[in-house]
Amino acid sequence: MKPTLLALITAALLASCAPQNEGETTTTETTTTETTTDTGTETTETTTESTDTATTEGTTDAADDAADPGADSTLTNSDDANASEEVDMAVGDGLEGTVTDFDGTAQTFTLNENDANYAVQVSADTVYEGTATSADEFFGTDRADANVAVEGDIDESTNTLNATKITLN
Missing domain, CATH: 2.40.50 (OB fold (Dihydrolipoamide Acetyltransferase, E2P))
Known part of the structure; x- marks a missing residue:
């Protein structure tokens, strides 16, 4: 289980260091679950990453406008x-x-x-x-x-x- 946990933590750290495009927001959520069994306590960690893209308001194409x-x-x-x-x-x-x-x-x-x-x-x-x-x-x-x-x-x-x-x- 320790190699899996180590792999998940490494993946989360690498994802947080990844370059982002301007206007994007990355959110990382980590959920830890502990399960007790007859052989001991087992910890499972789940990492979820989502990327939100923001839009820029007020931008226009550079084009001629006959009305204005x-x-x-x-x-x-x-x-x-x-x-x-x-x-x-x-x-x-x-x-x-x-x-x-x-x-x-x-x-x-x-x-x-x-x-x-x-x-x-x-x-x-x-x-x-x-x-x-x-x-x-x-x-x-x-x-x-x-x-x-x-x-x-x-x-x-x-x-x-x-x-x-x-x-x-």
Whole structure:
């Protein structure tokens, strides 16, 4: 009986040292039963192990959401923005999409991002990158349907984007 008891204790110790996945909880229960017989007292130990998997609340897939453009993930779309621009925009300070309602004379355009439209406002401090590196280059050519990434402050109540940087892809 001692070898069986030793084997059960060893198994329990090894199970407690086994690596666990994050979010899992392992519970080990040990039940000891003593039985008295004519030949003496016999001890039987039973070990039961169970693993509970916890779910993480509030996680979502990184996918664009047309109903809530602020929840979009720019890291999952197929545009030409570089990784730095993607990270900047993914944290909520920019959008990317196609240019509509382009007016080069007034230096205004609307950005269509995931079926939501944002009026883009530029200033003298707006930085231009990509294939157009100045306001004159950007607004000097009709950019209708061009792919752009626009960083800046978004006013969701008016769907306005105050541009600090515009990257023409």
